[in-house]
Amino acid sequence: MEALSLCSWTPPVFPVRRAVEAHTGHKFTMKGCSNRTGEEAPLSNTSSAFAVLGVQPTCSAAELKAAFRAKVKLFHPDVNRTGEGSDAMIRRVIQAYEMLSNYSRLEIIERECLDPFDNPESEALDVFVNEALCVGKGCPYSCVTRAPHAFAFASTGTARATSQGHGEDYQVQLAVGQCPKSCIHYVTPSQRIILEELLDSILNVPYDCSAEADLLYSLIVKAKFENNRYQKPKRQPKASNQNVDWF
Template sequence: MSQLITAYEQILQTAISEDALGPYDPFEEPEGPADRIFVNELRCLGVNCSYSCVKAMPDAFRFDEETQRARCTSRRFNDDEDLEYTLWQTVGQCPERCIHYVTKAQLDILQLELQKAIDGMSPIDQVEYSLYELLAKAAYENGRERVPKRQPRKSSKWVDFY
């Protein structure tokens, strides 16, 4: 009987998440720049981390009282380039690679998924896999918006490769 209830809850949660996405999937077509921060608390080492983002950027991160894992409190520092650079360094130096740049719509969906695991509504390994997939898709799609670092050289000369 409990397996039947669990299966029904999973089907219901899948239907709810598909309804929340609707025809627009922010992971397929990002609506803008990835300027928001998402911390995957399932991978975060929390207070045991050797390079703590909370120590490096106390203005942007804090430890959650319930989970003792890092959580982002401030989403952006557009007015101060030094703080923005320090935040970028902090994201890149996370030993577990659990801090990610995402768009606002992506952030909302990722936080809903994470909250399911924290509240015990879904199995942690299932949510962790789902977050992994969504973050991989977000990293790929969000990176496509960037301007190339260098423009290709153009030449009007004909080149013979033989």
């Protein structure tokens, strides 16, 4: 069984989003997201996008899609645990596919991304801060003060997780437990990347993001429920095909 599988991801919240789009005429888009992880500047042309995906400009739509899925598996932090910059690379792959396909970034996440909210791929040990609710520097129980090795203040004044892998750290657990807004959540790496992409869309368009905020809240609730149900894969018993001479 593969550690990761790509599938069509359509959780119940997305039909609600589509209904809102149809009623208001507002199309959700995730273009122009902020540079959260310090990756390189946005791709400037289609040539660089083709290079990121490793395909020729003459490739078919099916080949483009296959290349995107292959790159997702190659660079995803759930697989590339030892590699640095996995988050930046997966975002760059999504950006390249967005540039070369007819899909918006959120549509790509819906249609092509991993399905981490229905089937968590690992234990939820990464931390995600919902900056739309965070009090920031005015918080009396600041997570940045409690666990400065895992959190820092963003340019907006809100707290942000700057380092992962501290899910079992007592100071991080204390920061999560004492957050007065309950805006810090334990999530899987896959869930975190998608939630960060959606959050960036909200922060970039704060005056027209109520539906995106509702979607973010719905995904956080679903992640919490599914993560509590996660069970580690059972280890397969070791078997030997060698004959044993008992005499």
